[in-house]
Amino acid sequence: GQQLNQSPQSMFIQEGEDVSMNCTSSSIFNTWLWYKQDPGEGPVLLIALYKAGELTSNGRLTAQFGITRKDSFLNISASIPSDVGIYFCAGRGTDGGSNYKLTFGKGTLLTVNP
Amino acid sequence: DADVTQTPRNRITKTGKRIMLECSQTKGHDRMYWYRQDPGLGLRLIYYSFDVKDINKGEISDGYSVSRQAQAKFSLSLESAIPNQTALYFCATSGGSRLNEQFFGPGTRLTVL
Numbered sequence A: 001g002q003q004l005n006q007s008p009q010s011m012f013i014q015e016g017e018d019v020s021m022n023c024t025s026s027s028i029f030n031t032w033l034w035y036k037q038d039p040g041e042g043p044v045l046l047i048a049l050y051k052a053g054e055l056t057s058n059g060r061l062t063a064q065f066g067i068t069r070k071d072s073f074l075n076i077s078a079s080i081p082s083d084v085g086i087y088f089c090a091g092r093g094t095d096g097g098s099n100y101k102l103t104f105g106k107g108t109l110l111t112v113n114p
Numbered sequence B: 001d002a003d004v005t006q007t008p009r010n011r012i013t014k015t016g017k018r019i020m021l022e023c024s025q026t027k028g029h030d031r032m033y034w035y036r037q038d039p040g041l042g043l044r045l046i047y048y049s050f051d052v053k054d055i056n057k058g059e060i061s062d063g064y065s066v067s068r069q070a071q072a073k074f075s076l077s078l079e080s081a082i083p084n085q086t087a088l089y090f091c092a093t094s095g096g097s098r099l100n101e102q103f104f105g106p107g108t109r110l111t112v113l
Helices: none
Strands: A004-007 A010-014 A019-025 A029-037 A044-049 A055-058 A061-065 A071-076 A085-093 A108-113 B004-007 B010-013 B019-025 B031-038 B042-051 B054-057 B064-070 B073-078 B087-095 B098-104 B108-112
Touching: A004 A085, A010 A019, A019 A085, A019 A108, A029 A061, A029 A071, A029 B098, A044 A055, A044 A061, A044 A071, A044 B098, A071 A085, B004 B087, B010 B019, B019 B031, B019 B087, B019 B108, B031 B064, B031 B073, B042 B064, B042 B073, B054 B064, B073 B087
Parallel strands: A010 A108, B010 B108
Antiparallel strands: A004 A019, A019 A071, A029 A044, A029 A085, A055 A061, A061 A071, A085 A108, B004 B019, B019 B073, B031 B042, B031 B087, B042 B054, B064 B073, B087 B098, B087 B108
C-alpha cells in the first residue's frame, strides 16, 4: 500500500523561530492535507492542497503541494508556544479503488521553548 | 458546540468484555470513519461508511464491528476486548464538495486490562 514518510519525527525550537517539515511518498498523490493534534484532542485540519505546485497559507502556516506530486511541505513562521503539538500530513492517492482512503504520515512532534 | 462528538472520552475495561464507542456528527456529512491511533504507528483506518447502507472494512478491521444507525451516528464495537486494542480511537467525517477533507472527533482513550 501507499506510505508516507514524514520528517522530522520531532523538533525542539525556540519561540520565534521558523519551522519546516515535509512528507514524501513513492507514489503520486492527488490531495495533500495537513493536520495538527493537540494533546488529548483529535487532529484538526489546517490546510488542504489540491493542485501540484499549489501554495496555500493559513495565518503563519504555509503549505505546498510538490510539483512531482510525491511530496508536500509545511512551514510555520515565527513560532509561538501554542504551536506545540503533533503535525500530520495525509494524502489521497490516485488508485481509483481507494478513493475513500487517506494515507497518514506518522507525525512530527513540535516543541516550542518560550 | 462540537461538530463531531465521541462518547465515552475515556474507558477502562477488562479482557473479554464487549465495548461500544459512539460517534455523532452535526456536519451533515454522509461519510464517516473510525481510526485507531497508537504511538509510532500514526492513524490506521478500521472501518468506513459512505452512507447509512454502506459499510466497508479498513486496514485493521479484525476484532471490530460497526453500525451506522443513522446519517449522523456511527458506532464501533469491540466484541471481546483484548489488551492490544488499548489505543486512542477517533471518529471522522467528510462530505460535500471536499470529500477528502476529514474532520475528527475528540477521541476515546480505551484501556483494556
